[in-house]
Amino acid sequence: MDYARFVRLRRPLWERFEAQLASPPKSMTHAGLEEMALLYRQVLHDHALAAARYPGTAAAQRLRGLAVEGTRLLVAGRSEGPGGLARFFTHTFPSAFRRQLGLTGIALALFLLAAVWGLAMTALRPDLGVALLGPKAIAGLAEGRMWTESLVSTVPPAISSSRIATNNISVALSAWSGGILAGVVPLYVVLLNGLMLGAILGVTLHYSMAGQLAEFISAHGPLEISLILVAAGAGLGIGRAVVVSGDRPRSLALRDAARDALAVLLGCVPWFVVLALVEVLVSPSPDVPASFKLAVGLSLEALFLALAALPGRSPDTLGAL
Amino acid sequence: VVNLDHESILGLDNIRLELPVAGVGSRTLAAFLDYLILLLLLLLWTVIWSVLAVAMKKSSWTLVALLAGYPVLEWSYFAVSEILGGGRTLGKRAIRLRVITAEGGTPGAGALVARNLVRSLDLLFGIPLMAVDPLARRLGDRLAGTLVVHERRTVAAPIIGRVPPGWGPRELAAVESFLARAQGLEDPARTYEMADRILDRLRRDSPELLEGLDVRGNPVEVIRRALQVEEG
Numbered sequence: 001m002d003y004a005r006f007v008r009l010r011r012p013l014w015e016r017f018e019a020q021l022a023s024p025p026k027s028m029t030h031a032g033l034e035e036m037a038l039l040y041r042q043v044l045h046d047h048a049l050a051a052a053r054y055p056g057t058a059a060a061q062r063l064r065g066l067a068v069e070g071t072r073l074l075v076a077g078r079s080e081g082p083g084g085l086a087r088f089f090t091h092t093f094p095s096a097f098r099r100q101l102g103l104t105g106i107a108l109a110l111f112l113l114a115a116v117w118g119l120a121m122t123a124l125r126p127d128l129g130v131a132l133l134g135p136k137a138i139a140g141l142a143e144g145r146m147w148t149e150s151l152v153s154t155v156p157p158a159i160s161s162s163r164i165a166t167n168n169i170s171v172a173l174s175a176w177s178g179g180i181l182a183g184v185v186p187l188y189v190v191l192l193n194g195l196m197l198g199a200i201l202g203v204t205l206h207y208s209m210a211g212q213l214a215e216f217i218s219a220h221g222p223l224e225i226s227l228i229l230v231a232a233g234a235g236l237g238i239g240r241a242v243v244v245s246g247d248r249p250r251s252l253a254l255r256d257a258a259r260d261a262l263a264v265l266l267g268c269v270p271w272f273v274v275l276a277l278v279e280v281l282v283s284p285s286p287d288v289p290a291s292f293k294l295a296v297g298l299s300l301e302a303l304f305l306a307l308a309a310l311p312g313r314s315p316d317t318l319g320a321l
Numbered sequence: 322v323v324n325l326d327h328e329s330i331l332g333l334d335n336i337r338l339e340l341p342v343a344g345v346g347s348r349t350l351a352a353f354l355d356y357l358i359l360l361l362l363l364l365l366w367t368v369i370w371s372v373l374a375v376a377m378k379k380s381s382w383t384l385v386a387l388l389a390g391y392p393v394l395e396w397s398y399f400a401v402s403e404i405l406g407g408g409r410t411l412g413k414r415a416i417r418l419r420v421i422t423a424e425g426g427t428p429g430a431g432a433l434v435a436r437n438l439v440r441s442l443d444l445l446f447g448i449p450l451m452a453v454d455p456l457a458r459r460l461g462d463r464l465a466g467t468l469v470v471h472e473r474r475t476v477a478a479p480i481i482g483r484v485p486p487g488w489g490p491r492e493l494a495a496v497e498s499f500l501a502r503a504q505g506l507e508d509p510a511r512t513y514e515m516a517d518r519i520l521d522r523l524r525r526d527s528p529e530l531l532e533g534l535d536v537r538g539n540p541v542e543v544i545r546r547a548l549q550v551e552e553g
Binding site for chain 1: 332333334336337338339340341360406420421422424425427428429439445446460464470473475478479480481482483484490491494498501549
């Protein structure tokens with residue numbers, strides 16, 4: 001068909017559709033809706049024909065505008081939202097978590113190694129603890145006080161918990177995003193945190209305060225360490241894609257690694273909020289019995305692992321990533 | 322013709338739709354405007370709670386409410402204004418941008434809420450992600466399955482009503498875009514020069530189209546008559 005003939009024949013239809021788009025009727029009869037849907041489909045096909053045969057012409061441009069605008073008005077979005085979020089936590093996150101499990105295991109092993117090293121160091125040379133914790137906390141320990149008591153008593157809980165949440169999230173974020181530097185930053189975060197935990201344990205053992213330390217960290221510690229290790233494992237995944245991209249382009253390997261890593265990280269974020277509340281309201285409180293703190297800590301950890309172990313196989317919301 | 326400004330999606334009946342995807346620049350500009358507005362809202366919020374704190378004399382809880390309000394206000398400004406504005410915040414309105422779904426449709430409230438949930442993460446990662454992705458999606462867009470596009474007003478443009486034999490889409494597009502812009506060109510001499518070149522081509526390809534026309538008049542007008550150009 002000749003361009004001029006195409007325009008002459010089809011133009012009344014485009015104009016009818018354009019008029020309907022410009023002033024969509026407030027209420028629409030079934031017949032009216034059917035007519036509009038038919039017009040939309042015809043415009044869409046005319047657009048395809050014009051784009052193929054008369055690219056760049058005024059008619060093709062106008063048809064493209066009509067097709068885009070009509071699609072926006074007539075095609076309703078998939079209903080994401082609560083359902084999409086639920087699917088993310090029950091399907092996308094668990095499957096990504098399991099694919100990263102090996103790297104998380106490596107992070108755990110390194111963490112334990114660094115902790116043992118830190119413990120051995122401070123057990124042999126207790127004065128090293130001054131360098132790690134600061135002289136004030138050590139002096140307090142010698143008098144039988146934990147430095148954690150003053151951590152939250154001076155500021156309102158709402159403020160200190162949001163500060164702790166921000167701190168934890170930023171540690172996990174740097175462990176995750178630092179993976180792009182060939183995985184160096186997640187390694188650093190894992191080793192440093194392991195070393196610190198081991199060293200603090202050694203120092204408190206020396207002053208016979210290890211029981212209090214265990215009580216303080218039992219409510220939030222297990223989950224906090226798990227989250228940091230999981231985030232670091234995801235960061236290591238990104239780092240591995242940078243170093244070993246196989247026979248694919250590096251950008252492709254990186255994109256695939258980042259997809260899982262991102263799902264894992266996003267799945268961890270709500271837990272950080274829960275963790276911050278526990279760390280402020282439960283952990284330092286002397287009124288809460290130690291057994292309850294331990295129960296909270298273990299059940300939080302169990303809940304996190306149970307959610308991560310859910311069988312997730314349906315098409316995920318991050319599939320388009 | 323490959324158009325690098327646009328990235329296409331497959332619409333109904335697998336028909337390719339080229340969406341005018343908005344890039345990092347215009348989206349950052351819109352976000353900047355939005356954050357200016359948000360800053361004003363936060364100032365207003367601070368003033369309200371300061372006045373309340375003085376009036377109620379309970380400063381510790383008003384402080385908590387004040388601080389807790391900041392992230393809530395930031396998130397709800399974007400989510401609520403996008404839901405009310407059909408995918409447009411005030412900043413997007415000013416830059417003429419709009420949020421649509423990956424299928425080109427209108428996003429539901431759930432998707433608009435979800436894409437703004439991770440906004441604080443996107444302040445860190447959003448810009449590099451948008452720069453790398455051909456569809457310029459930030460993290461929130463990927464999570465909610467949305468895109469941001471330019472809104473283009475469809476303006477009436479001249480369409481050729483009689484095609485000289487042998488003319489393909491290239492010639493048609495060139496003449497049509499010349500006619501659309503001829504009114505706005507500043508230098509009439511240059512305009513007539515370009516119109517004369519089109520007339521020469523017409524004379525060579527099909528002189529019969531020019532029969533009965535006064536070719537000494539305004540050459541732009543002669544082209545319009547010869548090709549039976551209609552506005553539309």
